[in-house]
Amino acid sequence: MKKLMTTTLSALLSVTVLMTGCTQGKNTTDTDKRSTNAPAGEKGTDPTSEPKKDITVSVYDRGSVPAAEGTTEDNRWTKWLNESGPSNVKFVPIPRWESAQKLNVLFASGSAPDLIFEYNPVIMDTFYTQKQLMPLDDLIEKHSTVYKNLLEQYPALRKVGTKSDGKLYSVARLASVQPIHGLLIRKDWLDKLGLEVPTTVEELLTVAKAFTEQDPDGNNADDTYGISLSFKSQDVIQSFFNAYGINPAIPLVVENGELVISWENQKLAVDYMKQIFEMGAADKDFLNDANGAKAKQDFLNGKLGIYPNQVGTYFDFAVNSLSVLKKNDPAAEVIPIAYPASSKGSYNPAFTNPVQVTAYVNANAKNPDAVMKYIDFASEVSTGRKLGYGDDGTHHVIGENGCPVVTDADKFKNEVAYNGDLQMLVSGLLDVECGDPELKFNVNDPIQKEGLEMHRMAKEAYLDVNKPYPGITHPEHYPMLPEDLSLIMTGAIEAIQPIWYKSVLGGSSYTTDQAMQDAIMAWEKSGGKKVEDWYQDWYINSKDTAFLAKDIYDMIETK
Missing domain, CATH: 3.40.190.10 (Periplasmic binding protein-like II)
Structure with missing residues (x-):
């Protein structure tokens, strides 16, 4: 287990940074x-x-x-x-x-x-x-x-x-x-099993379970699973619960106009991943899929039904991924769907960085x-x-x-x-x-035409200025911590990230309630309160001048 945690942690220590496509x-x-x-x-x-x-x-x-x-x-x-x-x-x-x-x-x-x-x-x-x-x-x-x-x-x-x-x-x-993150789902599998597009986190669990257990590809083999928990999939799931903060381990978010570390939101996200893991709806070895390569291959091979991921541009997705999936499974139909509502509300995904x-x-x-x-x-x-x-x-x-x-x-x-x-x-x-x-797509090419439809669906579902952004700003616009606080933050992440993963894998012997208590204790022990205070002071003094989520939304509305 220790090796498992360390391998995954090394890929997650830095701020979650998004990559735009071409x-x-x-x-x-x-x-x-x-x-x-x-x-x-x-x-x-x-x-x-x-x-x-x-x-x-x-x-x-x-x-x-x-x-x-x-x-x-x-x-x-x-x-x-x-x-x-x-x-x-x-x-x-x-x-x-x-x-x-x-x-x-x-x-x-x-x-x-x-x-x-x-x-x-x-x-x-x-x-x-x-x-x-x-x-x-x-x-x-x-x-x-x-x-x-x-x-x-x-x-x-x-x-x-x-x-x-x-x-x-x-x-x-x-x-x-x-939108750079997205929630992709096999529409043909939904249709085959007589299921509707899920709109809540509870419905998404039901669909993930069905995709795992009801042979959605019709090959009479137990070879599909419902949803990915690897790599960027975790960021997407955290966004459902407004826990997509400055780092996967530290949920620094805005709630009620204030900058806070919402351990409760993080617990909800980890609870959700734990449910997915325990019902067998995800790859049991997801922690060793540190860069998401196996989940991507499973999706392209037609073995994964719900793919929360950093999609990039839908043109690139169509040319590089959808084309491969269609060769492996010509009947495959993939659509992006709105993030499901949770007890914390409904959120947009992460966006590309406009500056x-x-x-x-x-x-x-x-x-x-x-x-x-x-x-x-x-x-x-x-x-x-x-x-x-x-x-x-x-x-x-x-x-x-x-x-x-x-x-x-x-x-x-x-x-x-x-x-x-x-x-x-x-x-x-x-x-x-x-x-x-949209001008990059060739509508005379069936794959690109399908990619264009996905692009339009994603814009409709994700560029909704009436839904909040899951975070303070794009991660690349977070302020730079002083060196001493940066060291504290790094140490805290090293201590806390394995706690959350242990809870996902730990069954009834290690609950998310206990994990949250242990995470808070590790945060305080590491000196995290100094980091928290620094970020809160920055937000109070800079929220009118820094490049924040509201500035991104302004660029959407003025486009």
Whole structure:
């Protein structure tokens, strides 16, 4: 059990950080040409005007690049960025879910990349306090055109990237608000068993049990289970009960206008997971599925009926996941459903970050001017279109609306879809011509047409400004704890997370009531009250100026 807890905990120690999918947009027409169509009418720097300088750039390694395409650091798109961009780039692969460990090793050895892409601000805050990051104000003023103009037009970019010393340390992108978490369900299984779409947590349990016990795939084998409890599925379930806080173990949430740690809400969520586990409706080995890979494979193989997950964009889901499921089970029908109501109310899911910090410059970068030129190039609308759609005539055609339409989903999946992490500076919101996510779907492709229907259903179910957001803000906009309090928080998480898991697995011998008492005791013993007081003071003093859930909702309403 100890090994089981430790393995899972290592994947959950950091703040729960959401990942947006690829941005939408048009592309240039072939890989040896570069469009000068840049945001704000600004033309990109001609990469042939002066000798290119060498830089190193990190890129997440998800193990998703097909062997025929090369590797994470060497494939057709890294080559295109080198051929078409203003700098000679050596890409450095960073394991997606082990980025903290990898970056720590690289910085400690003096070999960290010049430009670091990272979604988790907590990881990068550590390097900021160690003075490992370069302030960007002068660099942008002297060497930027594209991003400099974006800062002037969208002050929120500077707001989210400025640290306590008043200097800008990070680069961000803009996006429309989209649901990133979701609750997916096999509609064909519901129909086969004569069940309605569940609208309450109790009804969801009933459906999960039926999916496990009543042979919904009709193969006369006991080989299905109702719902996933792995990895991000836990975040979704916590959201049902307003327990999706700053960390999976610490439910820091807003209730009745006040910032509190709601141990009771967390207990409700753990109670629910315990019920699922004890009725046999989830994989008994879910804790060892630390990154959710097994749950995903079970879903794609047609063995999982309810999939709470970080869905990303529904275009990517259709191309990368729904297409696989349909090959394995052509009759499969998947729909996103609204989060079920609980005793705490009805909540929206987590959203994408509309103003998202994604990039930082190493303080020891040898050619910071070349890094800035690459940032400009990677921020251009034309770059996003190219990476987002691939080559005209090969991966897409220009549709009647003047925007690219993917023509061969399998070819797109194998040759384009894996490059999303090269698009972390692309602001999809700026592509006014083709930035609407719906325009990316090819309605003549049955899989993409189904994905478009899912996208629309998700918007209807999840972008509901009348429902509260499950958290204070997007996790990437939480404030940075002082170093001493950060150490307290880390120690508290290490002590508390195994308590909740022990309760899920412990049956009647270890109840959730006892777990809650033990969690509170561990929190107090670790000095957690200091952390709690700090967050409460921050909320009282900053709730009118910080980027909070209300700001995200404002962006939904003004879209």
